[in-house]
Amino acid sequence: MRNLDLKEKLYKHFGYRQFRQGQEEIIGKILEGRDVLGILPTGVGKSLCFQLPALLFSGSTVVVSPLISLMVDQVKQMKAGGLKSVIAINSFMDYKEKRKVLEQLDQYSLIYLSPEMLQNKSVMYHLTKMHVDLFVIDEAHCISQWGHEFRTDYLKLSHSIKQVGNPVVLALSATATPEVQTDIKEQLARPEMDAVVYPMDKVNMSFAIEETASHEEKLERITQVLSHNKSPTMIYFSSRMWAERISEELKSRVDQRIAFYHGGMEQMDRLLVQQQFMNDQLDVICCTSAFGMGVDKSNIRRVIHYHFPSELESFIQEIGRAGRDGKPCASLMLYTPGDYHLPQMFIENELVKPEDVEGILHSLYDIVDSQDSILNDEEIAEELKLSETQWNFIKYQLEQEKLVNHHPNITDKHEWTRTAEKIRWILQNRWKYKNRKLQEMVSWLHHPDCKRKKLYSPFQPETRTPEVACCSNCGFRMEDMKLDSEASSVRFTDDWRSRLAKIFHQGDYHATD
Structure with missing residues (x-):
């Protein structure tokens, strides 16, 4: 064609x-x-x-x-x-x-x-x-x-x-x-x-990385940034508790419409918060990584990270939600020395320790052997004291070895021992990989030269010349960014009217105030 x-x-x-x-x-x-x-x-x-x-x-x-x-x-x-x-x-x-x-x-x-x-x-x-x-x-x-x-x-x-x-x-x-x-x-x-x-570097985004001494100092800094300009903002957290806590704190400090969002909320509550943010009825979302994928909101101006993610990929995905309209936007990363244990904790919750594999498989064998009826995945994970992610990983490996077909089968116990050795080897490599990705993230935080070039270097050989101020190592400060919230609102309204016109096949639509 x-x-x-x-x-x-x-x-x-x-x-x-x-x-x-x-x-x-x-x-x-x-x-x-x-x-x-x-x-x-x-x-x-x-x-x-x-x-x-x-x-x-x-x-x-x-x-x-x-x-x-x-x-x-x-x-x-x-x-x-x-x-x-x-x-x-x-x-x-x-x-x-x-x-x-x-x-x-x-x-x-x-x-x-x-x-x-x-x-x-x-x-x-x-x-x-x-x-x-x-x-x-x-x-x-x-x-x-x-x-x-x-x-x-x-x-x-x-x-x-x-x-x-x-x-x-x-x-x-x-x-x-x-x-x-x-x-x-x-x-x-x-x-x-x-x-x-295609290049993934955002030429319309400026980067700022700031070290803080405490969580209270983080909160003060976010309050300053939000008060400086009122524009659609996402704040990412590594835990649901912190998303809720800081959301409530900011409500008492900043005269803006603020809500939290995480995977532990009821589905209707999540949908309501998402739609309010999409419709410019909320100014700030305090969220976990559960929020953002597929959120097609063009006028998000800032993405703030209260905690840093465990991988550069996650960070790039999250900052990518800002500035979809091509207008200037900014990423602010705040961190304290105490933040480093959080991503490590999440890795531990996702991955089984290699030295625990043989014991887990032996326990699974005994559990299945002693049951008159088949247990479901949730019951098995609870019996083995594994997270859902950990059990899914173990189950997949057992399926690959033909020891599981939706549910564990009783076969030669020596076969399970051999499989444990193979899974342990896979996990050892995976632990190394995950910790290498975390180290890449930490290395980026402390990189003394251009943050933009360092951020995208694992993904592409070169970065384009930004259309805005580059990063905090190249002289950018969040206060340098001037945002026109009224323009953002008008752009959103025009987008809404244009979409409505398309629904009714009215061609080009010219709004009159």
Whole structure:
């Protein structure tokens, strides 16, 4: 399909006259029948890379996405734009609703699923009965065993792709080092995938890193920054407790609309906070990493980190939510010497210690051997005193050794001992990797030269010249940043009106005050 035709289709279906960075190249390759690994920075519209082809193909497009809220949001956006043949199959559907959807699954051109839902036998049965043109993996770094969002069901996707007839594959991510890109291709058994990699450095973002002596000093600094300019701001925390605590403290110090968000909240409360922030009814969100993925809010001006994450990839993902409109934005990282134990604690909660593996497998063998009925995953994890992530990792390794088929099987106990040795070796490597990633993060915090160049150096050979002040090591201070909150509000309103006009196919819309 010629470039002109693609732009005509883009305007017809989405109302845009031009593609953003990387979109046209990726879509062109997909339509030529080539597998693509697309590495595009956060905020450039990666979803369009599969949404437009889905409308052009005669069959269906399957999209594997890690978050239900992200899937539901994209489905709502497409339906609001008049594109009805889209569905998200998730665990919140009741039995009758899911059965009805599955019975008419071939009527949908775009089908969103989680990697876990794709392992559902009924879902896979219906997918194998239809024609799938394109198989999409969003947040594709999760495929990599060494990626920063390890999800075991992502590692089963190569088998799922074969089951649905080996369609064209598109893997998308905003943060993947060359090492992870290679691992993604290997895990998908597609070493010849075309890699379309664009620079991820944000030329409209300034970076500030400040060491503080205490949490009280952090709070004082955030109060100063928020008071200096009133503009949409995200503040990231490593724990739910701190997100709630600082949210309440800031409410008493700053005359702004502030709320907290984390994964421990009720779903409706999370959705309410997210929508209020999207609609400019909240100024500041105090959140954990549970908030942000898929949040398409163009006028976020600042991302503040109260705690630093355990990997540069996570940091780049989180700051990528600011400045999607191309206007100046800033990242502020605050840290105290006492913060260093937090990411280490999270690594320990995610990974089993190598020296504990043999004891865990022996206990699991004894538990299964003594039970009259099959225990579910939650019960097994509780019996073994493992977190959900730890048990999922152990279970996946047992599945690879054919010792587990959804539930542990009783086989030769010596086979379990041999498997324990293999898992221990895998974990030793994983501990080294995780601690290396944490050290990269810490090294960046203390880097004496340009923070921008150091931040992006593991991902790309060069960084572009920024359009704004560079970083605190190059002379930038948060007080140097001038923000026009009224302009932000107007931009959001105009965006809202434009989207409404597109829904009713009114063409170009000119607002009058």
